[in-house]
Amino acid sequence: MARAIPLQRRLFMTILAWAAGLLIFFPVLWTVLTSFKTELEAFSTPPKLFFFDWTLENYSIVQERSNYLRFASNSIILSVGSTLIALAFGIPAAWAMAFQPGKRTKDLLMWMLSTKMMPPVGALIPLYLGFRDMGLLDTRGGLIAVLFLINLPIVVWMLYTYFKEIPVDILEAARMDGASLWKELVFVLAPMAVPGIASTMLLNVILAWNEAFWTLNLSTSEAAPLTVFIASYSSPEGLFWAKLSAASTMAIAPILVLGWFAQRQLVRGLTFGAVK
Amino acid sequence: MGTIRLQSVTKRFDAVEVIPGVDLSIREGEFIVFVGPSGCGKSTILRLIAGLEDVSSGEIFIDEKPVAQEPASQRGLAMVFQSYALYPHMSVRGNIAFGLKMAGQPKELIEAKVAKAAETLNLTDYLDRKPRQLSGGQRQRVAIGRAIVREPKAFLFDEPLSNLDAALRVQMRLEIMQLHKTLKATMVYVTHDQVEAMTMADRIVVLNKGRIEQVGTPMELYDRPNSLFVAGFIGSPKMNLVSGPAAEQYGAATIGIRPEHIAIGEGAKAVTARIRIAEHLGSDTFIHLDTDELGALTVRAQGHVEAAPGTSLSVILDPARIHRFDAHGKVIVHA
Numbered sequence: 001m002a003r004a005i006p007l008q009r010r011l012f013m014t015i016l017a018w019a020a021g022l023l024i025f026f027p028v029l030w031t032v033l034t035s036f037k038t039e040l041e042a043f044s045t046p047p048k049l050f051f052f053d054w055t056l057e058n059y060s061i062v063q064e065r066s067n068y069l070r071f072a073s074n075s076i077i078l079s080v081g082s083t084l085i086a087l088a089f090g091i092p093a094a095w096a097m098a099f100q101p102g103k104r105t106k107d108l109l110m111w112m113l114s115t116k117m118m119p120p121v122g123a124l125i126p127l128y129l130g131f132r133d134m135g136l137l138d139t140r141g142g143l144i145a146v147l148f149l150i151n152l153p154i155v156v157w158m159l160y161t162y163f164k165e166i167p168v169d170i171l172e173a174a175r176m177d178g179a180s181l182w183k184e185l186v187f188v189l190a191p192m193a194v195p196g197i198a199s200t201m202l203l204n205v206i207l208a209w210n211e212a213f214w215t216l217n218l219s220t221s222e223a224a225p226l227t228v229f230i231a232s233y234s235s236p237e238g239l240f241w242a243k244l245s246a247a248s249t250m251a252i253a254p255i256l257v258l259g260w261f262a263q264r265q266l267v268r269g270l271t272f273g274a275v276k
Numbered sequence: 277m278g279t280i281r282l283q284s285v286t287k288r289f290d291a292v293e294v295i296p297g298v299d300l301s302i303r304e305g306e307f308i309v310f311v312g313p314s315g316c317g318k319s320t321i322l323r324l325i326a327g328l329e330d331v332s333s334g335e336i337f338i339d340e341k342p343v344a345q346e347p348a349s350q351r352g353l354a355m356v357f358q359s360y361a362l363y364p365h366m367s368v369r370g371n372i373a374f375g376l377k378m379a380g381q382p383k384e385l386i387e388a389k390v391a392k393a394a395e396t397l398n399l400t401d402y403l404d405r406k407p408r409q410l411s412g413g414q415r416q417r418v419a420i421g422r423a424i425v426r427e428p429k430a431f432l433f434d435e436p437l438s439n440l441d442a443a444l445r446v447q448m449r450l451e452i453m454q455l456h457k458t459l460k461a462t463m464v465y466v467t468h469d470q471v472e473a474m475t476m477a478d479r480i481v482v483l484n485k486g487r488i489e490q491v492g493t494p495m496e497l498y499d500r501p502n503s504l505f506v507a508g509f510i511g512s513p514k515m516n517l518v519s520g521p522a523a524e525q526y527g528a529a530t531i532g533i534r535p536e537h538i539a540i541g542e543g544a545k546a547v548t549a550r551i552r553i554a555e556h557l558g559s560d561t562f563i564h565l566d567t568d569e570l571g572a573l574t575v576r577a578q579g580h581v582e583a584a585p586g587t588s589l590s591v592i593l594d595p596a597r598i599h600r601f602d603a604h605g606k607v608i609v610h611a
């Protein structure tokens with residue numbers, strides 16, 4: 001780490017990193033700022049960055065008009081529920097692929113990933129009709145199933161990369177010690193893979209929380225998560241920017257806070273295979 | 277109890293036949309060593325016995341009970357891995373106790389057994405440490421401790437000393453031999469190091485390309501190798517092997533004689549040689565020679581012998597110690 005990097009170069013890199021960071025963060029910042037403006041100031045030209053009359057009225061109106069807590073609790077149930085199910089299927093699947101690979105394991109992994117490359121809208125009509133006929137539209141169960149399935153490839157891939165780093169000898173030693181398959185998974189593999197499983201879980205919760213396409217199309221009220229809550233404030237005329245911003249801020253705040261506290265874990269997790 | 281028997285065991289990885297067929301009986305309480313060059317299938321056979329690989333055909337018996345279809349966890353064997361394979365998230369205590377916990381033994385009994393094993397292996401002060409806080413030798417002791425507490429039917433070792441430095445290797449070798457004396461348990465030990473094989477084994481199994489070349493006590497293999505392969509593999513420095521007209525005089529395609537069976541001296545049958553180079557070990561001197569009749573020869577002389585490169589020397593081969601092999605590399609037994 002203690003390599004000598006010239007000061008100029010370091011300064012340049014620091015400025016560049018900050019600039020990139022601000023650029024990426026700017027839309028979020030702008031949304032948060034806008035949520036504290038009046039509707040009038042929200043689209044004044046030139047736009048006002050900090051110097052406007054700060055107000056909380058958007059939040060109180062949003063709170064009055066819709067039941068934030070119901071959407072939020074749906075978001076939590078959907079993202080956590082789908083993640084736990086994905087882990088329950090993903091851990092054994094990744095175990096098999098990492099430690100008992102067959103001739104087609106690599107192909108299988110690629111195929112799983114390739115399903116993420118298909119535009120989801122291609123599957124919308126059949127899935128929608130299926131959901132309608134099975135009475136799954138606007139149910140939490142239906143949405144959990146969809147979120148679980150669309151994120152499963154990523155879960156398996158992430159877990160697979162972690163598990164590949166674990167020496168198979170250690171699992172074999174557990175077998176020689178008389179551990180059954182389940183005991184091997186629970187007492188040896190899982191504790192060793194805790195960092196990997198934790199970051200997979202975090203990332204998957206975030207992905208499921210932010211997933212908008214399927215939640216918007218398959219739910220309306222009963223099972224609707226925060227994505228639907230935001231969407232209900234967007235209108236084609238764009239008249240309610242401030243309220244939309246307030247709704248958005250309320251929707252992203254929980255996951256932002258979670259991400260903030262978990263960022264070390266996330267970065268470690270995402271670069272695990274890369275640097276060891 | 278602790279007998280192991282392999283009956284026509286074969287192993288294929290996809291299309292590659294790694295073990296074409298092995299028959300072997302391991303007796304109770306025996307220290308048996310599998311030795312052979314890297315890639316000859318030693319680990320594969322050990323893993324087949326362990327149940328970590330499935331046999332392609334054939335049967336394995338432990339205490340005369342067929343086990344080829346049983347999972348590793350049910351075979352009642354213990355294994356010590358080259359990489360130690362300790363559980364990194366558990367303390368030394370947890371590592372040693374794991375097998376007993378899996379067997380559902382009562383807490384007090386587990387504690388007593390762990391304490392006893394730790395005492396035997398000088399690990400008592402380290403019981404609360406994690407494996408990463410231990411030296412290589414200590415880690416290997418934990419791996420052995422993990423094996424002995426389970427009182428297995430047999431111990432399997434896969435090159436357990438190869439990751440240790442030379443001095444520690446010799447010490448651990450003695451400790452494992454001592455352990456065998458104390459426990460009187462069946463031990464199957466894999467190594468590519470013929471010195472380990474010679475010093476530790478009750479019987480040695482020499483493997484070559486997945487086949488058993490010869491099974492015997494260290495002295496049997498040393499005195500009566502039944503093939504060129506065994507002759508060249510067992511003994512250090514290697515046996516001198518000579519082919520061509522000199523071998524034909526003895527009615528063989530190849531003859532072999534160990535460096536310690538060639539003496540420096542004059543006589544009717546003496547061979548004149550030029551000294552190429554000499555290695556002085558203090559206790560012995562290895563002299564590498566060139567001869568007209570026999571080509572290159574290595575001679576082992578006891579103690580320190582002056583042997584300046586380029587000078588001449590005359591040596592005598594002990595006729596009783598000459599091994600004869602046919603064109604297929606099989607030994608020719610005296611008529």
Ligand SMILES: Nc1ncnc2c1ncn2[C@@H]1O[C@H](COP(=O)(O)OP(=O)(O)O)[C@@H](O)[C@H]1O
Nearest residue numbers: 289292294312313314315316317318319320321
């Ligand atoms: N899982 C495997 N898949 C394919 N080939 C293997 C596998 N394990 C071992 N082999 C092959 O089997 C042969 C014997 O290997 P091994 O038993 O590990 O040899 P040794 O322990 O004597 O060095 C080698 O050629 C090796 O490449």
Ligand SMILES: [Mg+2]
Nearest residue numbers: 318319320435
């Ligand atoms: Mg090996």
